[in-house]
Amino acid sequence: MAEELPDWMLHAFSEPRLNRYLRATGGDAAAATRLYWWNVEASAALYGPLHCLEVTLRNALHDRIGQRYGADWWDAFPLNGNGRRLVARARRKCEERGMRSVPADSVVAELSFGFWASLLSRGYDRRLWVPILHRAFPHYSGRRGVLYDSLWSLVLLRNRVMHHEPVHHRDLAADHAKIYRLLGYMSPELVKEIQALDRFPSVLARRNGPDSRF
Incomplete structure (x- = not known):
């Protein structure tokens, strides 16, 4: 299959990686190339909304827990084993950058989206x-488990985006709507600001439109 793709593309991105796009397009090399570049564009367009969701979530949770346990709440609250390991790793990263006394804000910034989602x-x-x-979700009245499942599905999406993996096979319209729904539970004002800059709807329309070639 892969021999139909340009040599430069095979050398740059690797045959095993590109074969996934060939399989998705029935072996059509031209369509696979277009799908690859569309996947790059879609991932880039999703980055902004995902960025805002991750940062808003971690600040909302950190602020709420900090009100009860203090800024370095991870020292007072009994996290599970994985949570303690992730905090220790975040501190080490800060120390490796030369921080003698690691401030709470630096630890917060190092902790992953998955860590924050796991707190739910x-x-x-x-x-x-x-x-x-x-209380971190003042506009949400549903069950914790539903909220957690939604967040975790976006952790998986975020990881695929950040590790340059295929996302084209997902229901990206549903993922995109979910990002805004979760943001709306925390900050409806922020939703309006992000939507004004969001390129993803136009990117998605090019794939789903009548002139789509992949």
């Missing part, structure tokens, strides 16, 4: 969600 998992329901974290 079932294991923390009674210790975090019920007493504290439901």
Whole structure:
């Protein structure tokens, strides 16, 4: 299959990587090339909304837990084993950059989207969600588990985007709507600002429109 693709593309991106796009387009090299570039463009367009969701989430959760346990709340709150490892890793990264005394804000910035989403998992329901974290979503009245599942699906999307993996096979329209829905639970004002800059609807329209060639 891959021999139909340009040599420069095979050398730049690798045959195993490009074969996934060939399979998605039934072996049509021209369509696979267009799909590859569309995947790059779609990932770039999703980056902005995902960026805002991740940063807003971590600040909302950090602020709420910090009100109860202090700025370095991870030292006072009994995180599970994985949570403690992630905090320790975040601190090490800060120390490796020459920080002698690591401020809480630096640790917050180093902790992953997955870490913050995990604070809404079932294991923390009674210790975090019920007493504290439901207040981080003032415009949400549903169940914690539904919120967690939605966030975790976007953690997986974010990881694919950031690691340059295919996202074209996902229901990206639903993913995009989900990002805004979750942001709206925290800050409806921010939603309006992001939408004014969001390129993703036009990118998606080029794939789903009548002139789509992949």
